[in-house]
Amino acid sequence: MTDDRTAREGFLHELAQTSVLAEIWQHFPENMFLIRVEGPDFVVEASNAKMEQLFAQDCTGRRLHDILPWPVAEQVVAHYRDCLRQDAPLRYEEHAAFRDGDGVEKEGHWLTLLLPVHDTQGAITHLFGISQDVTELRLAREDLERYSHNLEAVVEERTQALNQANREFEEANRRLEKLASCDPLTGVGNRRHFQARAESEMERARRHGSPLSLLMFDLDGFKRINDEVGHAAGDAMLKRVTASAQATLRDADLLGRYGGDEFVVLLPHTPLADARRMAERLQARVQERADISISVGAAGFLADDTHLEHLVHRADTELLAAKRTRAER
Incomplete structure (x- = not known):
């Protein structure tokens, strides 16, 4: 844990050397995090204030599997492994449900951009990520899709009713035309x-x-x-x-x-x-x-x-x- 703390402090010290980057890191309105690659494991090396607020705890030095429920952690790590395999930026949307450090249940959708970070020899040592909470947008989209589906159903129902009314109207016109052109007793033309x-x-x-x-x-x-x-x-x-x-x-x-x-x-x-x-x-x-x-x-x-x-x-x-x-x- 001491080594992790030292690494985080070193990372923050480097940020502090550039006041603009430090300002961005501390006040960026979305989750920002730096993940250290340790063989098969992924360890949180640093996270900004927004992410610490999300988890209600300091996640520094902890594996993702220690922070998130196992199925959720596996889902997140699968994306990290994809980023390592592709050695290229990766953008994806994920859904997760977990309990934060205070035991509060949380659930939402996040749009994440993941970037591989290389050392001087070109090996990937870290993954840097920015994760935007799109839960409200996703729920609004789902509401819109439901509304659109319901609207389509209503339109289809109204269309069928209109078509039926048109058929009945045409049939009524045919009957009226027949009544107007036929002798009612014999059925031949009048x-x-x-x-x-x-x-x-x-x-x-x-x-x-x-x-x-x-x-x-x-x-x-x-x-x-x-x-x-x-x-x-x-x-x-x-x-x-x-x-x-x-x-x-x-x-x-x-x-x-x-x-x-x-x-x-x-x-x-x-x-x-x-x-x-x-x-x-x-x-x-x-x-x-x-x-x-x-x-x-x-x-x-x-x-x-x-x-x-x-x-x-x-x-x-x-x-x-x-x-x-x-x-x-």
Whole structure:
């Protein structure tokens, strides 16, 4: 111990020769220490006031394993050995928990810079270190990481909720669009929807010079069904007729309910002669499946048809003529 004390006093004496270094050593706000390398052991040769305050004792002449708990000392010494092996400055962060000289439990994080000190022959005799207490910074960083993690979780939760709300909103829009475009009883396009689609098909036929035809049909004696059997029976009949017509038409054909028991069918790329044959198939299929006859009128698209009503009018005129012919029989 006397030799250690003498060495420390010699070190401080050398510092005292340079007042600036002595001032730094005594008042530096972070831990400063000089470790003597003694074979496998590391002995504290000198420490500044800040480090003595940390350990609440004079550590001069003591091995690290005598000051710190064995696992903690091994952790610290491992860094010292790395510095010796590399023979270069080493910077690292370490965590330690120990009891100081007064028996007070202490725990924290320190950022340490370790420098090898050589003698005149180039051998490493000491390790000089500066250790900065970064416990508050580390805890603040951990708090920030926890906050960031929690924030990410909240953002993810809110994002999922927003995506779900968007999906529900889009689904609601689809339902509203369907309600706005479909006849609620039969499920086919309503008059407004049919008109919009038909006008578009007419413009395409006009631009490309392709044929286009329209059929209009209604149910024979439908008023009598409502009056004698009831509107529920009439609604059921409209559904059966619609299903029969859809089963007969092609995928490209457009079926719509025009009003009451009146239905219209748009037949793209279809000349009037082929449309009349389709009308005959519709009549046969509806009679077979729905057990009711329908009257059908047909009209072909003409170059001067500027509105859908032009086709509807001609098809409706033919439909009325077919009804009169049927009534006369």
